[in-house]
Amino acid sequence: VARALLAASIARPAWQVGPYRIEGPDEDPFTLAVAAIDPLEEDLRRGLGKTGGAIHLVGSFPTEADWAIGEALDLPDEEIRRYPAGPGGWWSAIAAAVDEPDSERWDVVVAADVAGPGVIAPVPPSAAPLFGAAGVAVLAGPGSGLAMLGHAARGHPPHRDTGVRALLTAWLDRTGLTAETAEIVVAGGEGAERLKRSWGTTGSAIRLEAPRPETLRQLGPAPTVASALLLWDLVGRLREGGLGAVVEIGRDRSTFAAVRWDAPVRWIGPWIAPSEGVPTERERLVPATARLDAVSQGAYVPHARYVENLPSRWRLVAERCGRCGRISFPARGRCRACGETERLAREALPRTGARVEAVTTVSAGAQPTEFDPQVDAQGSYDVAIVEVAPGVRVTAQVADARPGRVRIGDRVHLALRRLYAMEGEWRYGLKALPSDAATTAGPGVSGRPAPSSEGRSTARRPTTRRSSSPARSGSRRARPRTTRAGALRT
Numbered sequence: 001v002a003r004a005l006l007a008a009s010i011a012r013p014a015w016q017v018g019p020y021r022i023e024g025p026d027e028d029p030f031t032l033a034v035a036a037i038d039p040l041e042e043d044l045r046r047g048l049g050k051t052g053g054a055i056h057l058v059g060s061f062p063t064e065a066d067w068a069i070g071e072a073l074d075l076p077d078e079e080i081r082r083y084p085a086g087p088g089g090w091w092s093a094i095a096a097a098v099d100e101p102d103s104e105r106w107d108v109v110v111a112a113d114v115a116g117p118g119v120i121a122p123v124p125p126s127a128a129p130l131f132g133a134a135g136v137a138v139l140a141g142p143g144s145g146l147a148m149l150g151h152a153a154r155g156h157p158p159h160r161d162t163g164v165r166a167l168l169t170a171w172l173d174r175t176g177l178t179a180e181t182a183e184i185v186v187a188g189g190e191g192a193e194r195l196k197r198s199w200g201t202t203g204s205a206i207r208l209e210a211p212r213p214e215t216l217r218q219l220g221p222a223p224t225v226a227s228a229l230l231l232w233d234l235v236g237r238l239r240e241g242g243l244g245a246v247v248e249i250g251r252d253r254s255t256f257a258a259v260r261w262d263a264p265v266r267w268i269g270p271w272i273a274p275s276e277g278v279p280t281e282r283e284r285l286v287p288a289t290a291r292l293d294a295v296s297q298g299a300y301v302p303h304a305r306y307v308e309n310l311p312s313r314w315r316l317v318a319e320r321c322g323r324c325g326r327i328s329f330p331a332r333g334r335c336r337a338c339g340e341t342e343r344l345a346r347e348a349l350p351r352t353g354a355r356v357e358a359v360t361t362v363s364a365g366a367q368p369t370e371f372d373p374q375v376d377a378q379g380s381y382d383v384a385i386v387e388v389a390p391g392v393r394v395t396a397q398v399a400d401a402r403p404g405r406v407r408i409g410d411r412v413h414l415a416l417r418r419l420y421a422m423e424g425e426w427r428y429g430l431k432a433l434p435s436d437a438a439t440t441a442g443p444g445v446s447g448r449p450a451p452s453s454e455g456r457s458t459a460r461r462p463t464t465r466r467s468s469s470p471a472r473s474g475s476r477r478a479r480p481r482t483t484r485a486g487a488l489r490t
């Protein structure tokens with residue numbers, strides 16, 4: 001059975017600093033990875049969930065990602081493999097996922113880049129690199145799609161990539177790439193220019209092309225996700241059956257990867273550089289809350305209790321009663337309506353299209369103490385009660401929107417985000433994100449549109465809408481008075 005890359009999904013944060021997308025204050029590699037995998041969930045359940053496989057993590061994931069990824073996907077038994085950030089790690093993971101000798105297996109490769117500070121070693125915001133943020137997930141399994149012909153890497157002295165041309169020539173011969181069919185995308189700034197100039201003197205019929213300008217716009221030199229975007233760029237140039245390669249010239253290491261396009265691959269999300277995100281100041285997005293050592297002294301949730309409730313906390317797992325048909329949420333092993341304890345079927349409630357039933361602003365000083373660092377850095381926030389299924393309500397903090405933007409009747413979707421640090425690790429939970437991208441706005445800005453990370457079309461640019469016309473912001477609906485968050489707790 002042939003194996004191939006079958007589908008790929010990208011998630012980009014709503015926030016923008018300068019030219020780059022950047023993770024929000026409650027996003028990190030883990031949440032970006034989960035956001036990228038989410039649209040592939042059905043495929044995963046059909047494939048990985050049945051035949052087993054591996055989850056390949058590329059990038060600087062926190063240690064708890066080893067169990068948390070499987071938990072977030074409800075695939076707790078899958079093998080986890082890790083790879084370093086960068087093109088080398090990315091292509092190694094892709095090759096491993098496709099090359100699996102047990103060909104019925106399904107594998108998913110997940111990469112995430114954040115702009116920092118690093119999750120593992122916090123650094124001051126001023127010292128953190130700024131290179132853009134995104135999560136990418138690629139599904140590999142039995143079937144026809146994008147076949148991997150091979151990949152290779154070559155180390156060289158810094159900025160002295162003279163051996164790369166010879167290696168590339170030999171390697172293209174070996175892979176069987178020909179002038180008739182091959183498209184070769186070469187990236188890597190100065191090194192790429194050098195290679196293209198020297199390539200012109202070889203008389204080779206194969207052309208080296210630069211990535212299309214829109215490919216890497218607003219992502220910047222993201223170390224890992226850039227490789228995924230180059231692959232997407234390459235496939236956009238191929239005809240069915242066509243061969244192509246991505247060449248990335250790095251500072252002291254260059255990589256090559258060749259593919260054959262046998263059947264369409266689903267590219268989910270804003271692979272085309274999205275329109276501008278929500279502009280904001282970087283200092284507002286990487287505040288003290290991004291420090292794991294800022295451990296809350298407040299409401300203590302024991303680790304065991306936190307982990308026990310994860311299916312409900314992270315995936316909205318409820319129980320449908322086989323006797324009376326009612327849904328109990330969160331799942332507690334007993335029907336709330338009739339007390340049935342035997343005939344209960346676990347069922348994950350939908351995380352999209354939830355309706356806001358109530359919303360309140362928690363102002364500084366009124367927050368539960370575990371949210372002190374967040375409030376210190378960003379000020380007040382909104383908490384919403386949303387209906388996810390008839391009669392089933394969930395309380396969630398509102399994210400990616402400034403206080404007051406989300407109103408009763410709005411549709412939101414629930415996404416996994418950081419809540420707070422406790423016992424030396426991050427605790428995560430679902431937050432409500434405006435489903436209409438136009439309601440998204442950052443702190444201190446007035447509602448520039450941001451593209452949705454849920455777009456399923458690759459054929460067109462994400463729709464953007466003007467959101468905050470003066471008329472609309474002027475007629476803001478009355479909202480409930482600010483109260484303690486405790487009043488909303490269920």
Ligand SMILES: [Zn+2]
Nearest residue numbers: 321324335338
């Ligand atoms: Zn019942």
